[in-house]
Amino acid sequence: MDVVHAMKLYINKMVDDAGPGIKALLMDKETISIISIVYAQSDMLQKEVYLFEAIENYVPRQESLKFVKCIVFVRPTEKNITYLIRELKHPHFNNIISKTNINALAEVDEFEVVKDVQEFYADYLAINSHTFSLNVKSCYQNVHHWNPISFQRITQGIISILLSLNRCPLIRYQSSSEMAKRLAEQIRQTIAKENVLFDTNTSTESQPILLILDRKFDPITPLLNQWTYQAMLHELLTIANNRVSLANVPGVAKELKEIVLSQEQDEFYQKNLYLNYGEICSNIKCLMEDFQQKTQQQKKIETIADMKSFIETYPQFRKMSGTVTKHVTLIDEICRIVNASSLLEVSESEQELISTGNHSESLKRISKLISSDKIRNCDAIRLTLLYALTYQNNSNYDIRGLCRLLERRNMNPGDIKIINQLMEFCGLKQRTGGKGTTTTPEILTTEHVRAFTKKVIKGFRGVENIYTQHTPVIKDLIEDLYRCRLREILYPFLGSVQQRERPQEIIIFIIGGITYEESLTVYNLNRQLQGTKILLGGSIVHNSKSFLDEIRCACQYHSAETAEPTVMGSSSHHNSGNTGALASIINKIENL
Template identity: 45%
Template structure:
């Protein structure tokens, strides 16, 4: 299972099916983002695609003498796109049209398009199930920042989420057993919506799957409000937390004295070898790796300065494109790591993160309360208000039921420090958010017995002895515990019931070779790392592969916006 490869193969297919000749690629806003995740513009040019147009803009343009061009349209099957396509086909600007939809299109819409195609310019209409953003081979997003109205699905986003999941299943050729978080009505509604489509489109889902039983597990962000609040220390996660990754792009325009070509940089798993090799490296390691990259580049730069013969000139011409690409890679990642370093230093994130990790992973109320008070009272002007509030939010979650809980006192300190009231209320909001459901596994009820608690605490303590770097990476997402139980066949049916067992007895579905996890309310890069580690670990031998996706990919800022939206 590889979502990047699945989408990339779809794009290759549609560019090749139209045959040789000059082409224009007609996209909508969403499919523009999807294609850009797996192909650069130069790579698309190699497929004889010489123009790119947005369908909304194209419908307003008066093109002339474009009949020599073939139009390849990759669009989401929305009512708006169908209407724009009908307008396009009624007065076609291009010689022929090859139309591809990223999801299931109703037959009635195909009939409507046929009626408008009076000049018979359409050569192909096909469904290519590329209706999601492939970030990494095992990680995808639907790019829906806020999917709910308060505590319930926004109806539009429920439909979009079910469509995205259906497309994902079809692109991977999977007809799964569906399980969902019993305490989450949103998870159940999405599970039912996906199952409804699978039943309706039974021919599309008539797949040979052998003995392997794929499972789609739908869970809710509310089961783990801690993970999105933590400062991250692996490269990809740090960039998203401190700078934000949006459709593989990072905005550095705010950086002082940044060169114009580095104001917007692309971080692509497919096109950036350095990034794909180091995205899970921790903060300390990435600095050393950048130094090695720079040393290598310096050596190559010296060799390019020695052009003394015809043979040297030939070698220079042959290697210059690679050298130029390497130069761009070095500049980009040096700029990123330098800015990360500046932010870590100026926001005192090492000190903040150490306390965050302790609040998330340990139970020492007196010690934590004292340290937190001291940091808040002495930290005004030293740590940002947002970091102070996140620490209090973590305290609120961890010690919600502690007999000596002093959340009110901490909130008063925030107020006395002049923190905005909207932020001061966030610790209370996150409690409402995390208590919205009887959680599968919060910090205090993650394990069902005292023995389980002691075993887990001992394991975590032993892990922390391995090195100082673990001070900042102690935390394990709740998702890790859920997946551990799932792959061992121990995930409780009372907590995660089956929507439909396909007629297979419970004994026949204890182990799954393919697992797709979808998190309603968004996932994180820390959870992405967790799944990557499980995929590469021998302890996950019961599964062939795990894929993780969500309505969005959170950093702490977007997650806090989501928590706030639940109060609306």
């Protein structure tokens, strides 16, 4: 179950099927990302693909370039079909296409230029061998319901994953999520409808398990600061389609305004992907020293033999130079943000907050940090959110006091409103169905945090790094599923068919997005759990900013439906015109 390998097989096949000679590749904005994340442009040039066009921007040429073979690789959408009707050559669709659309294409192919039409199930981003994303930014129309467009896209993406891996799984879902149940049912219906495509599953002795979850099951993980390389890059700088933008960083060279990160092309990145901050800094120092040594050797060209050696090693030397420059620039910017924003202190407080269960100490510590001008507003908000999620049912819960501290930072009440929105999205009432008891033990109430912490401490006994102690909830779920202990009342099978033996293959899909920390967890579990392969996917790969953006989007419609005028009780201070708005926000938070 290697999604990068599956993606490369499809791309290689479509290029090989076109035969030798000059080729052009016509794509849409989504398939451009799908291809570029696994192949560099130089790789495609080696396959004789010399021209790359976006179908949205494509203007048909007046002259006919009969010597160029055009490979069209697009999603089977109505808009793309319209574009294709305008210009036909050699289309490949990355998911199932309807017969109606094929007939529409055939009718306009007057000169019979279409050689063949194929479905290549490459409708997802292969982040790495065990992780995929569908790059859908917003799943929720409100807190409880699907955005219809996202629902269709995610259904298609999961079907594509299953077909590309040649798998027909048993489906389990999070019972507390209507969205998870609906997606599970839609996938089962699609499998039944396309039963011919799914009738070739003979690759494993037991059926794989597809477990569908809703991001509400663990809102803690996307809110935490990260300390492994890939996760830090995404949290602090944002990775989009394997690219990091440094356009807003002062003093950065023009060629480094956008940096491409590829595990396939970049050995340093591949080796340091999951290493922590200290190890990365040490390794970049070693890389620089090695590069400086090679630079000195290159200067000593005294004989013909030296010149020959230089010419032979120059491509590797130039590649190493690019690697050093790229990662020194990235790590330098990461270090600047960490130091300027006191992220070590913030992160230590986060870990203490979610793991110790000591309310008074946690409140005292984060209150001090929120009152400090050393930390960023976004970190002050995240500390408050973590406190609200962890201690909402504590008798001394003081979200009101923390909101007052946020207001003193001159934060807009609209920014503070995210606390209210988060609690609407995944607060205690959302997690319990309004019954006062959690429907799933994995939700991080105060009592669960204490039990969870014991597991964390046991798992990290002897580990001194206090900044990476947190373990995502998904680890417990996968281990329970692996040991056949995952409770069916909480994660039921869809349909009457059930599996009692240990699964050999597990596919986890999270509605509302995954994180790189969870990807690392799955990477480690794949190494630890012998005989079982695990694949993790989600609607998108989140950092804290994108996660909060998704919550804002989900709560816009929901808040409009449920909003009621609220009046705050007596207040001891503040005459600001924003006080009434803040009071309304606080009252809503306390009532959630």
